[in-house]
Amino acid sequence: MKLVICEKPSVGAAVAAALGVTGRKDGYIEGNGYLISWCIGHLVQLSEAAAYGEQYKKWSYDSLPILPQEWQYTVATDKGKQFKILKDLMHRADVSEVVNACDAGREGELIFRFVYHQAGCKKPFTRLWISSMENEAIRSGFDNLKDGREYDALYHSALCRAKADWLIGINATRLFSCLYGKTLNVGRVQTPTLKMLVDRDAAITGFQKETYYHVRLTLPGAEAASAKICAADEASRLKAACEASAAVCTSLVKEKKTIAPPKLFDLTSLQREANRIYGYTAKQTLDLAQALYEKKLLTYPRTDSAFLTDDMGETATGIIKVLCEKLSFMEGADFSPEIAKVLNSKKVSDHHAIIPT
Structure with a gap:
């Protein structure tokens, strides 16, 4: 029996339909040699700071920085039932293999691995890696399941991202909130992005108008213009020189250009x-x-x-x-x-x- 773990119930239903699995149970679908269940997003996550000691329950400057030596994990409080269902299914005697059918990307890999490790599962696991939810693509993916360990680097990348978010978010948020006496959320992504917006807004607010000049030649059927000239006297000299002379067109070049269509969307x-x-x-x-x-x-x-x-x-x-x-x-x-x-x-x-x- 293979246990297939998807990221969401809707995906689990699509996989079950593609594989002809119809036996609906509480939190999973069974049939045709498969058990198909789902995570409901992030079932397991990195524990909050308070899990590492009583001194971290209250936000204080003196307790910083918080640097876990052994990371702890917590089942989301509102998703305990589904985690228990998955854990029980993983430890069922007739389950010989687990299939990671979470989204084929970094976060999908993390969602599955967190549940797999938190449940204490030691059974071999494979990876469903597909780019389409069509029935044919799903069946083809199951015909070509990959060894789950081939995606260890992807998992470690996701784990690194999660820990970086935790370390920066927890420590920096508490630091600035304690220093300034109100909650100031700081994040690995949101804070640098906010800085870019603030800088741009400051540049717009502090913009100073500068006068500049163009010298233009108005010609039959055409127009020529100089680059920006900051000094009025320099523009006047160029204008006077042009008025005393005749404009001569020395060459005319026509080009036929082909514009390629846009690429496909990423x-x-x-x-x-x-x-x-x-x-x-x-x-x-x-x-x-x-x-x-x-x-x-x-x-x-x-x-x-x-x-x-x-x-x-x-x-x-x-x-x-x-x-x-x-x-x-x-x-x-x-x-x-x-x-x-x-x-x-x-x-x-x-x-x-x-x-x-």
């Missing part, structure tokens, strides 16, 4: 375009893309690649054909997409570009 470029066109924040775009991914309409959104793998040519051609049928202005058009330009396995790390399914 998460950052998708967030940028969604903000430009719809005004969405980065988080809104990610949340919407994640929801579409879970509804099997988009591929995995947390990607930094703008290319597809070399073996996805047929998939891309099929999707383009479907999309062209939906666009009225493409009706009857003689269009042969240059698929090769978006295929490059060397530029795909964990996940390929975001595309519709």
